[in-house]
Amino acid sequence: MKHSHTDLDSLRNRHQLILGAAGEGIYGLDCEGRATFANAAATRILGWTESDVIGVPLHDLHHHSHRDGRHYPKEDCPIYAALKDGEVHHVSNEVFWHSDGYPVPVEYTSTPIREGGELRGAVVVFRDISARVQADQQRERDYREIQSLKEQLELERDYLREEISITTNFGEIIGESQALKRTLSQIEAVARTQASVLILGESGVGKEMIARAVHQHSDRAERSLVKVNCASIPKDLFESEFFGHIKGAFTGAHRDRVGRMQLANRGTLFLDEVGEIPLPLQGKLLRALQESEFERVGDETTAKVDVRVIAASNRDLADEVKKGRFREDLYYRLSVFPVAVPPLRERTADIAPLAMHFLNLVCQQLGREPLKLSRSHIEQLKLHTWPGNIRELKNVIERAAILSAGSRTLRLDLALPASSVNPGASVEPEWQEGEILTDSDFRLLEKTNLANAMRRAGWKISGPNGAAELLGLKPSTLAYRLAQYGIKRIRA
Structure with a gap:
C-alpha cells in the first residue's frame, strides 16, 4: 500500500514538472469556474501567482473586460461555456488582463474535463500572442x-x-x-x-x-x-x-x-x-x-x-x-x-510669335504640312481685341487650320469672328513663280488682288485711277466680281 502511494506521488510530481515546463499558460478550473491550478507560464505571462488565483473565479480575475474596457459578461465567456455545454472552445482574438492592469493579447482553448461520464471542470491553455498582434498591426x-x-x-x-x-x-x-x-x-x-x-x-x-x-x-x-x-x-x-x-x-x-x-x-x-x-x-x-x-x-x-x-x-x-x-x-x-499679367491687346507684339507657335503645333497634331502666316494675317490678328486673350488666339488658329483642309493657305478669314474680318484685308496667299495653285487658292489670290486694288483706288471702281483701270477690267465686270467675292468696304 505504501508502495502505491509512493508511485502516485511520483506520478503527480512528474505531471507537475511537465505542466510547469510547458511554454503555454495552463489553468485548471472546477465546475464553478474557480481556479484549481496555475502553472509557471501562466504566472509569467499574466503576473498572477498561484496563490492569487486558486479558489478565485478566473473570469472575474483577468477576463472581466474587453480590450476597449467594455464589460465582458460572465455568461458570454467561452471559458465558462465549456463547463456548461461540455464542448471545446477555441478563441484567437481576445485579451487577458495582467496583474499590472494592462491587456495581454491571447489565444486560448477551454477544454472540459470528464470523470466517469460527469463534467468535473475544465482546463484552459493559453499563449501570449502580443508579438503576432504587433506584427499584424504593423502589417496593417x-x-x-x-x-x-x-x-x-x-x-x-x-x-x-x-x-x-x-x-x-x-x-x-x-x-x-x-x-x-x-x-x-x-x-x-x-x-x-x-x-x-x-x-x-x-x-x-x-x-x-x-x-x-x-x-x-x-x-x-x-x-x-x-x-x-x-x-x-x-x-x-x-x-x-x-x-x-x-x-x-x-x-x-x-x-x-x-x-x-x-x-x-x-x-x-x-x-x-x-x-x-x-x-x-x-x-x-x-x-x-x-x-x-x-x-x-x-x-x-x-x-x-x-x-x-x-x-x-x-x-x-x-x-x-x-x-x-x-x-x-x-x-x-x-x-x-x-x-x-497684361491682356493680349496690350501686348500686340506678342501676337505674331504666339500665332506662329500655335499654327506649327496644330499642324503637327493634324499631321499636315506646315501652313504660313502672311503679313495680312498678322495685321488682321492685331486688329482683333482678343477678349479671350491667348486662349482665344489659340482657338482661332486651330479653327483656321482645320478650315484650311485641302488648301496650302490658312483660312483665317473663316476662323475669326465676323465682326473682326475686313473683307478688304483678306488673306494673302503665299505664291512663288512656277508653283501650281489649286482652284481655291487661285480664287483666294484673285479675291486678295481685287481687295488690294480697291483699297489703293480709295474704293472707287470707275474713272481715272479707279480700281477697274488699275486691274484692266470693265467697271461692270469689276462690280460683278466684287459682289461674287463679297468684298465690301467697312466704314469705321
Missing part, C-alpha cells in the same frame, strides 16, 4: 501607408501627365513685348524665394503658365506643382478636396484619400481662381496656410506640410475685400508678391 499600418503612397503616386502620375500635356502645348512663355519682359523679370525675382505669389489677369492671359514658370525656376522644381481649380470644387467637398479624408468620414468615403495640401508637400500649391472660394470656407484655408498643418476629414491626427502657395484670379481681389466677398487676412496672406 504598412498596408495603409502603401495604399496612401500608391494613391499619392497615382495622383502625382495624373498631375505629371497633365503637366506634360500642358508643357507640350504651352511649354514656353512666348513673346517679345516690353509688357511680357516686365512680367518675366518679376518671375525671375520671386521664383527662388518662399514668398506667396498672387497672379492677376483676365481670363486666358496665361496665369497658369506664369505659375508653372515660378515653380520651375524655384528650389521646389523637383517636386510637384499641384493645381486646384477653386471654381470647380463643390462647397460640400471643399475640405475633402483640399485636406483629404479617411475611410467612412462621410457617405461615399469608401477609402482614405490624400488631399491636395498633402500632395503638394515640399512642392507648390497652385490655387487657380482663388476668388471663387466661398467666404465661409476661406477661413479654413487661411488656417491651413498659416499654420502649415491640417486634419483630414474624419481624422483627429494633425498633418504638417511644407507648401509654397501661388494663387491666381481674374477678379480684382482688393475690390472683393472692400465689398466683403473675400477675407482681408487671406488676401494679404496670398498677395505677398503680386504679378499682373
Whole structure:
C-alpha cells in the first residue's frame, strides 16, 4: 500500500514538472469556474501567482473586460461555456488582463474535463500572442501607408501627365513685348524665394503658365506643382478636396484619400481662381496656410506640410475685400508678391510669335504640312481685341487650320469672328513663280488682288485711277466680281 502511494506521488510530481515546463499558460478550473491550478507560464505571462488565483473565479480575475474596457459578461465567456455545454472552445482574438492592469493579447482553448461520464471542470491553455498582434498591426499600418503612397503616386502620375500635356502645348512663355519682359523679370525675382505669389489677369492671359514658370525656376522644381481649380470644387467637398479624408468620414468615403495640401508637400500649391472660394470656407484655408498643418476629414491626427502657395484670379481681389466677398487676412496672406499679367491687346507684339507657335503645333497634331502666316494675317490678328486673350488666339488658329483642309493657305478669314474680318484685308496667299495653285487658292489670290486694288483706288471702281483701270477690267465686270467675292468696304 505504501508502495502505491509512493508511485502516485511520483506520478503527480512528474505531471507537475511537465505542466510547469510547458511554454503555454495552463489553468485548471472546477465546475464553478474557480481556479484549481496555475502553472509557471501562466504566472509569467499574466503576473498572477498561484496563490492569487486558486479558489478565485478566473473570469472575474483577468477576463472581466474587453480590450476597449467594455464589460465582458460572465455568461458570454467561452471559458465558462465549456463547463456548461461540455464542448471545446477555441478563441484567437481576445485579451487577458495582467496583474499590472494592462491587456495581454491571447489565444486560448477551454477544454472540459470528464470523470466517469460527469463534467468535473475544465482546463484552459493559453499563449501570449502580443508579438503576432504587433506584427499584424504593423502589417496593417504598412498596408495603409502603401495604399496612401500608391494613391499619392497615382495622383502625382495624373498631375505629371497633365503637366506634360500642358508643357507640350504651352511649354514656353512666348513673346517679345516690353509688357511680357516686365512680367518675366518679376518671375525671375520671386521664383527662388518662399514668398506667396498672387497672379492677376483676365481670363486666358496665361496665369497658369506664369505659375508653372515660378515653380520651375524655384528650389521646389523637383517636386510637384499641384493645381486646384477653386471654381470647380463643390462647397460640400471643399475640405475633402483640399485636406483629404479617411475611410467612412462621410457617405461615399469608401477609402482614405490624400488631399491636395498633402500632395503638394515640399512642392507648390497652385490655387487657380482663388476668388471663387466661398467666404465661409476661406477661413479654413487661411488656417491651413498659416499654420502649415491640417486634419483630414474624419481624422483627429494633425498633418504638417511644407507648401509654397501661388494663387491666381481674374477678379480684382482688393475690390472683393472692400465689398466683403473675400477675407482681408487671406488676401494679404496670398498677395505677398503680386504679378499682373497684361491682356493680349496690350501686348500686340506678342501676337505674331504666339500665332506662329500655335499654327506649327496644330499642324503637327493634324499631321499636315506646315501652313504660313502672311503679313495680312498678322495685321488682321492685331486688329482683333482678343477678349479671350491667348486662349482665344489659340482657338482661332486651330479653327483656321482645320478650315484650311485641302488648301496650302490658312483660312483665317473663316476662323475669326465676323465682326473682326475686313473683307478688304483678306488673306494673302503665299505664291512663288512656277508653283501650281489649286482652284481655291487661285480664287483666294484673285479675291486678295481685287481687295488690294480697291483699297489703293480709295474704293472707287470707275474713272481715272479707279480700281477697274488699275486691274484692266470693265467697271461692270469689276462690280460683278466684287459682289461674287463679297468684298465690301467697312466704314469705321
